[in-house]
Amino acid sequence: MGIFGHFMNLKAVYLHWGWLQISVTNLIIILSMLAIFVLALTLPFPQDKEGKK
Amino acid sequence: MSNSEKELWTAKLRGAWQRNLPIEKLLPDTQPAYVSSWIYTFGVLTLSSLGVIIASGLVLAFEGPSWYHVSNVGYFVNSLHFWSVQFFFIFMVIHLWGKFWMAAWRGRRMATWMTGGVAFVASIATAFTGYLVQTNFDSQWISFEAKDGFNSVGVGAWFTVTNLGQMLLLHVAFLPLILGVLTILHVLLVRAKGVVPPIDAFDTEKKAKGARK
Numbered sequence: 001m002g003i004f005g006h007f008m009n010l011k012a013v014y015l016h017w018g019w020l021q022i023s024v025t026n027l028i029i030i031l032s033m034l035a036i037f038v039l040a041l042t043l044p045f046p047q048d049k050e051g052k053k
Numbered sequence: 054m055s056n057s058e059k060e061l062w063t064a065k066l067r068g069a070w071q072r073n074l075p076i077e078k079l080l081p082d083t084q085p086a087y088v089s090s091w092i093y094t095f096g097v098l099t100l101s102s103l104g105v106i107i108a109s110g111l112v113l114a115f116e117g118p119s120w121y122h123v124s125n126v127g128y129f130v131n132s133l134h135f136w137s138v139q140f141f142f143i144f145m146v147i148h149l150w151g152k153f154w155m156a157a158w159r160g161r162r163m164a165t166w167m168t169g170g171v172a173f174v175a176s177i178a179t180a181f182t183g184y185l186v187q188t189n190f191d192s193q194w195i196s197f198e199a200k201d202g203f204n205s206v207g208v209g210a211w212f213t214v215t216n217l218g219q220m221l222l223l224h225v226a227f228l229p230l231i232l233g234v235l236t237i238l239h240v241l242l243v244r245a246k247g248v249v250p251p252i253d254a255f256d257t258e259k260k261a262k263g264a265r266k
Contacts, residue, residue, distance in 0.1 A: 029143070037147050040091040047089070 074245045081244070088248050092155075095148035096243070102141035103236065107229070109134040114225055118188060138180055145173065157249045165242040172235040179232055182224035185214055196220075 012023040112130050113121050121127035149169070151157075158166035185196050196214045203209040213219055 033143055033147055037092075037150050040095070040147065040151070043091055045089040045091060 074241060078247075079241075079244050085248060085250065087251050087254060092147075092151040093248065095144050095151060098144040099141060099148050100236070100240070102137050102144055103232075105137040106134060106141055107233075109137060110225070110229070122188070138183065141176070142180070145176065149173065155249060156252060159249055159252075160246065162242070162246050162249055165239060165246060168235050168239040168242060172232060172239060175228060175232045175235060179224060179228040182220045182228060185220040186217060186224055188217070 012025060014021050014023050015027065109130050113134055116127065116130075121131040152166070152169065181199075185192050185199070199214045200209060203212055203214060
C-alpha cells in the first residue's frame with residue numbers, strides 16, 4: 001500500500017471533554033465542512049460574458 | 054378532467070403527471086437567477102456520490118469478498134465504495150445545512166423536505182449496515198457494541214446486528230431500494246416545485262417593480 005499505508009495505520013488521537021470524545025481527524029473534517037459551507041455562500045459564481053449565469 | 058380520466062386510473066395518473074410535472078419541468082433548460090450560487094451544487098454532488106456508491110457496490114456484490122478482499126483491483130473498488138460514502142455524507146450534510154438555513158420547505162415544499170430528511174436517516178442505516186458487513190475485526194467490534202445498544206431498546210431480537218446474513222441483505226438489497234425510491238421522489242419533487250427562492254426574494258421583487266414604475 002506504500003507510503004499511505006503507513007499514515008493510515010497510525011493510531012488516532014482523541015480529544016476528551018468528559019463523556020464527549022472526538023478524534024482530531026473527525027474534528028478537522030467537520031471544521032473543513034463548515035469552511036466549505038461558508039465558501040459556498042460567499043464565493044462568486046462564474047458568469048459568461050453576457051452576464052448570464 | 055376528460056371522460057376517460059373520470060373512469061380509468063391510468064388516465065387519472067397520466068393527467069395528474071401532466072399537470073404537476075410536464076416534460077418541460079422534468080427536463081428544464083433554464084433556472085432562476087438566484088440558483089447561481091455554489092451552495093446549490095451540493096445536491097447534485099450528493100447524487101453523483103450516490104451514483105459512484107451504487108456502481109462500486111454492484112461490482113462488489115457481483116464479485117464477492119474473495120475478490121474484493123484479495124485482488125488489488127478488488128481493494129481499489131472496495132476503497133472507492135468506502136470513500137464515495139464519506140463524500141456522500143459530506144456533500145449531503147452541507148446540502149442539508151444550506152436547505153435548513155434557506156428554509157427550503159417554504160412554498161408547499163414540505164414533501165421535498167421530508168423525503169430529504171427520511172433519505173438522510175435511511176442513508177445512515179445503510180452506511181451502518183455497510184460497516185457491519187466488512188467481515189473484519191472492526192465490524193466484529195461494531196456489531197458487538199451495537200448489539201448491546203439495540204438490546205437495551207428492545208429491538209435486538211429483531212434487528213440482529215451480529216447476524217451477518219441479515220445485515221448483508223439489508224445493506225445490499227432492502228435499504229438501497231428504500232434510499233433509491235426516496236432519492237427519486239425527492240428529485241422529482243424538486244423538479245415539480247422548482248428551486249426555493251431566497252427568503253427575501255418576493256420583497257426584493259416588489260421593491261424592484263416599484264422602482265421600475
